[in-house]
Amino acid sequence: GAGVSQTPSNKVTEKGKYVELRCDPISGHTALYWYRQSLGQGPEFLIYFQGTGAADDSGLPNDRFFAVRPEGSVSTLKIQRTERGDSAVYLCASSLSGESGNEQFFGPGTRLTVL
């Protein structure tokens, strides 16, 4: 079956612009995670959705970052007033539920470059 998909695969933007990154999780997965990963580092947790609600947004670095999942499937990560430090690969993952130990299936990521 289809895995997690993310669009776009690459996004280049200018400092100060607004960007949206999309994630299509595996059908039936209620849990959805957003991470960002810088070169040579592990994924850094941003936000977790259980269904439509953000159950844990403790990883969002500041109020420029926001994410939604209005129908409990597709999710969009929104970044306002982008800064050069936002450049990273943004990863989305989904799992059957949020129970610890449930395998998280990762998408291929969106590489964001802020010039």
Place this chain on the structure above:
Amino acid sequence: GQSLEQPSEVTAVEGAIVQINCTYQTSGFYGLSWYQQHDGGAPTFLSYNALDGLEETGRFSSFLSRSDSYGYLLLQELQMKDSASYFCAVRGTGGFKTIFGAGTRLFVKA
């Protein structure tokens, strides 16, 4: 807070056995997961230990000691395709935040 430590690099020869260690500090703890990531690829799940002891999945095994806040991933019969980064990850009991280590880059030589 929560943190994980793992070696930055490990090198081994094809056919050998390699162990990648992970020590963690976390307030509350559910279990330890391991993920593999090839260059340019997405992380893929390898194993999860909720209880102390060894879990075996084919050539890969993972071990956890909760009393020592320590775990390891054991890779046997190494193949060139095992060259990748390996991450340990934990989720504390305070929420749904999954914390990943910085990763261990494994180089398998012929």
